[in-house]
Amino acid sequence: MNIEKLEKLAQLVLAELPDSPGELLYNKHLATRFMNLMVVAQKSLPEYEELFNTAHENTYDLRIIQARSIVEHLLKILEIEKASQINIEQMKVFESAEEKLKQVNISFRKDDYVSTFHNLNTALELVLKDKIGIPSTITGVNTSNIMDVLTKYKVEPYLYLEEARKHVLVIDNKIKHQGYRPSKVDCINGIKAMEELIAKLRNIDVKLTEEIKNKIYEGL
DSSP states (O other): OOHHHHHHHHHHHHHHSOSOOSBGGGOHHHHHHHHHHHHHHHHHOGGGHHHHHHHHHTGGGOBHHHHHHHHHHHHHHHHHHHHHHHHHHHHHHHHHHHHHHHHHHHHHHTTOHHHHHHHHHHHHHHHHHHHHTOOTTOOSOOHHHHHHHHHHTTOSSHHHHHHHIIIIIHHHHHHHHHOOOOOHHHHHHHHHHHHHHHHHHHTOOOOOOHHHHHHHHHTO
């Protein structure tokens, strides 16, 4: 069972457990619900197996208020686990984007300026997908449209987004559609714009209204 489902189950059990000093032994329905939750928690959170196994084995020695406290503790653990998962996922995305930046620097040192912009554009797409909630399985995303919407509605950090649009997307589009040959200065500006944008996005939550989301999704 995943973290979200376990959390919902724990919340349901907590809602049934009254803040009462009575013994769980005398309420078989609550005891069964509690024991089932402890079994599921053991399987879903093996690092806490001993804690939940002990609670399961001692169910009929617990007072209802004690069982309630254990479930509340489980919910706190789940909050920590959820936060850790989010951090790990974000790290993976930024690691991928930063890996692309390494490839950018390799291409730049080889004076391969076209590949430099190809990798810059890929890095930009990776972080945008993550920050605005587009599944990574969706390919061929219209990054230009996304950036236009974000900058038009001044979504933070819109100044950094605008710089990346101007120094990465505009140049990359000229390369693809007009046969433009980027210069060394173009590359330096593009690399700087992307490094600053990634650093800014790492520590910010991009907030989108429903109107902005619809504008973005319409253009995918």
